[in-house]
Amino acid sequence: xxxxxxxxxxxxxxxxxxxxxxxxxxxxxxxxxxxxxxxxxxxxxxxxxxxxxxxxxxxxxxxxxxxxxxxxxxxxxxxxxxxxxxxxxxxxxxxxxxxxxxxxxxxxxxxxxxxxxxxxxxxxxxxxxxxxxxxxxxxxxxxxxxxxxxxxxxxxxxxxxxxxxxxxxxxxxxxxxxxxxxxxxxxxxxxxxxxxxxxxxxxxxxxxxxxxxxxxxxxxxxxxxxxxxxxxxxxxxxxxxxxxxxxxxxxxxxxxxxxxxxxxxxxxxxxxxxxxxxxxxxxxxxxxxxxxxxxxxxxxxxxxxxxxxxxxxxxxxxxxxxxxx
Amino acid sequence: xxxxxxxxxxxxxxxxxxxxxxxxxxxxxxxxxxxxxxxxxxxxxxxxxxxxxxxxxxxxxxxxxxxxxxxxxxxxxxxxxxxxxxxxxxxxxxxxxxxxxxxxxxxxxxxxxxxxxxxxxxxxxxxxxxxxxxxxxxxxxxxxxxxxxxxxxxxxxxxxxxxxxxxxxxxxxxxxxxxxxxxxxxxxxxxxxxxxxxxxxxxxxxxxxxxxxxxxxxxxxxxxxxxxxxxxxxxxxxxxxxxxxxxxxxxxxxxxxxxxxxxxxxxxxxxxxxxxxxxxxxxxxxxxxxxxxxxxxxxxxxxxxxxxxxxxxxxxxxxxxxxxx
Numbered sequence: 001x002x003x004x005x006x007x008x009x010x011x012x013x014x015x016x017x018x019x020x021x022x023x024x025x026x027x028x029x030x031x032x033x034x035x036x037x038x039x040x041x042x043x044x045x046x047x048x049x050x051x052x053x054x055x056x057x058x059x060x061x062x063x064x065x066x067x068x069x070x071x072x073x074x075x076x077x078x079x080x081x082x083x084x085x086x087x088x089x090x091x092x093x094x095x096x097x098x099x100x101x102x103x104x105x106x107x108x109x110x111x112x113x114x115x116x117x118x119x120x121x122x123x124x125x126x127x128x129x130x131x132x133x134x135x136x137x138x139x140x141x142x143x144x145x146x147x148x149x150x151x152x153x154x155x156x157x158x159x160x161x162x163x164x165x166x167x168x169x170x171x172x173x174x175x176x177x178x179x180x181x182x183x184x185x186x187x188x189x190x191x192x193x194x195x196x197x198x199x200x201x202x203x204x205x206x207x208x209x210x211x212x213x214x215x216x217x218x219x220x221x222x223x224x225x226x227x228x229x230x231x232x233x234x235x236x237x238x239x240x241x242x243x244x245x246x247x248x249x250x251x252x253x254x255x256x257x258x259x260x261x262x263x264x265x266x267x268x269x270x271x272x273x274x275x276x277x278x279x280x281x282x283x284x285x286x287x288x289x290x291x292x293x294x295x296x297x298x299x300x301x302x303x304x305x306x307x308x309x310x311x312x313x314x315x316x317x318x319x320x321x322x323x324x325x
Numbered sequence: 326x327x328x329x330x331x332x333x334x335x336x337x338x339x340x341x342x343x344x345x346x347x348x349x350x351x352x353x354x355x356x357x358x359x360x361x362x363x364x365x366x367x368x369x370x371x372x373x374x375x376x377x378x379x380x381x382x383x384x385x386x387x388x389x390x391x392x393x394x395x396x397x398x399x400x401x402x403x404x405x406x407x408x409x410x411x412x413x414x415x416x417x418x419x420x421x422x423x424x425x426x427x428x429x430x431x432x433x434x435x436x437x438x439x440x441x442x443x444x445x446x447x448x449x450x451x452x453x454x455x456x457x458x459x460x461x462x463x464x465x466x467x468x469x470x471x472x473x474x475x476x477x478x479x480x481x482x483x484x485x486x487x488x489x490x491x492x493x494x495x496x497x498x499x500x501x502x503x504x505x506x507x508x509x510x511x512x513x514x515x516x517x518x519x520x521x522x523x524x525x526x527x528x529x530x531x532x533x534x535x536x537x538x539x540x541x542x543x544x545x546x547x548x549x550x551x552x553x554x555x556x557x558x559x560x561x562x563x564x565x566x567x568x569x570x571x572x573x574x575x576x577x578x579x580x581x582x583x584x585x586x587x588x589x590x591x592x593x594x595x596x597x598x599x600x601x602x603x604x605x606x607x608x609x610x611x612x613x614x615x616x617x618x619x620x621x622x623x624x625x626x627x628x629x630x631x632x633x634x635x636x637x638x639x640x641x642x643x644x645x646x647x648x649x650x
Contacts, residue, residue, distance in 0.1 A: 001650045126548075145470070146482050157471050157482030159503035159512065160548045160615045167619075178484035183516050187484065189648065190511035190640055223451075223485045290485045294492075315515055317649035323514065324642035325326045 002185075002313060005172065006194040009118070010097060011067050013037025014309050015195035016185065017174055018202045019122070019141060020071020020099050021148075021287070022046055023276050027056055028209040029202065029301070031063030036305035039195075041071040041099045050085035057093040069097035069120075072108065078267075083108070091115045099141065106135045122176070124152030126161070126168045139172040140165060141197055147177030148199055148226075148289035150237050159191070166192035180291040182311020189316070200289040201308075206300045211279030214286070215298045223293025229266070229285065233259045240288035242281060244271065327510075327638060330497065331519040334443070335422060336392050338362025339634050340520035341510065342499055343527045344447070344466060345396020345424050346473075346612070347371055348601050352381055353534040354527065354626070356388030361630035364520075365527075366396040366424045375410040382418040394422035394445075397433065403592075408433070416440045424466065431460045447501070449477030451486070451493045464497040465490060466522055472502030473524055473551075473614035475562050484516070491517030505616040507636020514641070525614040526633075531625045536604030539611070540623045548618025554591070554610065558584045565613035567606060569596065 006015045016038040018030070025043030033040030042060060047053040053070070060068060070090045074083060087108050090098060098112055101122035112119050113136070121137040123129040124147075129140040142165045144158030145151045156164075162175045175193035179185065180201040188196035202208060204218045217240070225241045232252045239245050248262045265271070271284020299307075331340045343358045343365040350368030358365030367385060372378040378395070385393060395415050399408060412433050415423060423437055426447035437444050438461070446462040448454040449472075454465040467490040469483030470476045481489075487500045500518035504510065505526040513521035527533060529543045542565070550566045557577045564570050573587045590596070596609020624632075 002648045003650050004648050144482070144484065145480075146485055154549050155470075156548045156615055156618075157469070157503060158484045159469065159482060159509065160471055160618055163506060163508055164548050164618050178482060181488060183488055184484065186515035186645070187512040190515050190645060191508050223481045223489050224479050290481055293481075293485055293489050313649050316645045320511070320515060320641045321646045323327050323329050324638050325328050 002189075002309065002316065004189075004194060006174075009172075010039050012039045014305065015189065016305065016308060017041075017141070017176075017195055017197040019176060019197045019199055020073060020101065021199050021203070022073065023272060024203065024208055024210060025071060026209050027060040027063055029205070029207050030068050031060050032205075032207045032301035033202065033305070034060075034064040034066035034068040036302045037066070037309075038305050039067065039069060039097070041069045043071045043073070044086045044090065045073055045081065050082060050089040053086060054089045054093055057089070057095060067096065069099055070095050071099040071101065072105075074100065074102040074105070074108075076103075087111055091117065100137070104135065105132065105137060109136050120174060123165075124150065125154050125156070126164050128152075129165050129169055129173075133169055133171050137171070139174060139194070140169060141174040141176050142193075144175075144177035146238075146290040148238055148287040150235070151177065151228075153231075153234055153236055158188075162188065162191040162193055177289065178291050180294040182308045182313075183315060184291075184294070185308055185312040186315040186320070189312075198291070198308075199287075200291045201295055201304065202301065203288075204295045204298045205304055206298060210276040212298075213279030213281055214276060217281055218288060218292045218295055219298060221288065221292045223290045225292065226288050226290055230259070230262075232257060235259070238287070238289065239285050240281075240292075242285075244282060244285045248285065327514075327634065327641065329514075329519060331499075334497075335364050337364045339630065340514065341630065341633060342366075342466070342501075342520055342522040344501060344522045344524055345398060345426065346524050346528070347398065348597060349528065349533055349535060350396060351534050352385040352388055354530070354532050355393050356385050357530075357532045357626035358527065358630070359385070359389040359391035359393040361627045362391070362634075363630050364392065364394060364422070366394045368396045368398070369411045369415065370398055370406065375407060375414040378411060379414045379418055382414070382420060392421065394424055395420050396424040396426065397430075399425065399427040399430070399433075401428075412436055416442065425462070429460065430457065430462060434461050445499060448490075449475065450479050450481070451489050453477075454490050454494055454498075458494055458496050462496070464499060464519070465494060466499040466501050467518075469500075469502035471563075471615040473563050473612040475560070476502065476553075478556075478559055478561055483513075487513065487516040487518055502614065503616050505619040507633045507638075508640060509616075509619070510633055510637040511640040511645070514637075523616070523633075524612075525616045526620055526629065527626065528613075529620045529623045530629055531623060535601040537623075538604030538606055539601060542606055543613060543617045543620055544623060546613065546617045548615045550617065551613050551615055555584070555587075557582060560584070562610075563612070563614065564610045565606075565617075567611075569607060569610045573610065 599608030
């Protein structure tokens with residue numbers, strides 16, 4: 001057991017977060033994460049409507065009596081998203097912690113604050129974290145270059161970004177990107193984070209609502225089996241290395257390429273569904289972090305969390321203090 | 326005080342390394358590093374001849390009775406380097422630890438082994454580390470994407486690369502790249518490394534044999550103030566962001582650019598001398614790691630080492646174990 005301000009503030013057993021993963025953040029995964037004592041996040045936009053999100057939150061509550069949160073990712077999209085209604089669904093559900101990501105969380109903060117909801121904002125740089133702090137968020141989840149999804153354009157990994165953020169901010173920092181083990185949790189805490197976020201690690205769990213082929217590929221992949229796409233459009237994303245990703249990189253590298261040239265390959269609800277639900281690993285582009293090089297098994301969420309906490313507890317409580325004479 | 330297999334094997338007080346930095350690894354810096362209880366490395370090729378290296382080793386021995394090592398960086402160069410004679414100078418000097426970097430250390434291992442010299446090889450990937458282990462080196466210094474100089478082409482940072490290397494190798498791993506603080510040392514040990522290497526941190530010391538302008542710039546620079554050059558030629562290097570580096574990037578990005586197009590800007594003993602010795606910060610390309618974002622002062626080596634060890638000791642011995650209930 002590891003207790004600190006994070007576990008006290010959020011009422012969870014462990015300083016461990018399963019942050020929002022679009023397509024994966026459903027009751028199937030987040031209820032067992034909560035039951036295992038970590039802080040998991042449903043993803044609002046995985047649900048097609050605010051009503052469906054309300055139902056998903058209710059479904060999660062039937063599966064756990066432990067705290068969990070909802071991720072609200074604010075992105076420009078081709079079809080307008082009714083963010084205000086999603087926000088209202090969260091507020092009315094009684095959930096007490098929200099993870100925001102993407103654009104500024106400012107429009108949503110007054111409602112969340114009034115409802116007593118704590119807001120953790122995801123940021124990929126110290127300056128964006130400082131901006132979110134000034135807007136009034138309660139904590140920052142700082143995402144290093146290693147992370148799956150959008151690492152930003154600065155390419156600063158966690159070993160440097162985490163302590164830089166901790167030094168610059170007054171609010172707590174959750175370390176994200178590159179973490180999949182108890183040793184990583186111990187390292188994140190040593191760097192000054194109050195908790196560590198893991199995404200890719202939770203993809204390779206029995207309960208993750210994705211095809212077994214994907215889980216097995218996360219296990220099979222090494223730390224070199226991701227690539228960055230969309231760098232040319234200043235919207236860099238880290239995805240699993242596959243045929244689609246290589247094709248996107250090839251097209252993007254052409255002179256005068258624009259995002260429109262790769263939009264069909266890149267977006268694709270259909271493509272993502274083919275991978276995540278259908279198990280067609282080259283069927284579309286899919287997120288993966290470099291930490292997949294540290295993931296060596298598919299196991300139930302409870303076993304994954306227990307092993308992470310046991311390793312970190314042994315390190316923090318015994319093996320590391322034993323080095324000090 | 327932090328004691329482990331590294332401090333026992335190498336006979337130093339701290340699991341802290343000041344690895345080879347061309348142009349900086351002279352007696353002025355390495356003797357105080359040794360006196361402070363860390364393991365520092367003279368750089369063989371900073372000396373113009375093997376005889377000069379022998380003299381530099383002798384000069385260092387006059388300034389410290391503590392262990393120190395010599396870095397031998399094996400690179401293809403325009404002018405042939407008498408590596409065998411540099412190696413002989415090291416062996417004859419009685420130095421007992423060598424850091425190799427660049428190409429394969431294999432040709433040099435028999436002589437070093439016969440002389441009872443331990444060899445630490447720098448590698449930027451798990452597969453290159455495994456190859457060096459198979460050749461018979463005694464330890465690996467694994468260099469993450471954050472590092473100054475050559476991070477390789479895989480772009481895997483230390484949070485992932487260090488535990489991946491520790492898991493794959495049987496020999497000890499020294500963590501390098503992105504480290505500049507006691508919190509970083511604690512994190513590196515948590516990730517399974519036996520010691521942590523710092524380079525950029527030791528640039529900002531009173532004794533570092535470089536112009537004060539450079540030291541002040543390391544302090545002023547943030548974690549975003551480095552750039553990668555030579556990516557196009559598969560010989561990526563991380564350097565301080567300055568006019569020369571931006572010019573090299575611009576030329577390199579042109580279609581059909583070759584290294585020859587930037588060689589004069591890039592190499593330049595003269596350029597490096599203008600920066601490091603002359604303090605002309607745009608006078609040439611100069612190495613810097615992202616950890617410069619964590620360096621906030623210029624101080625004597627002894628104070629820097631003492632502060633790092635004090636912070637790490639406090640973390641490992643008190644603050645981290647206090648989290649475990």
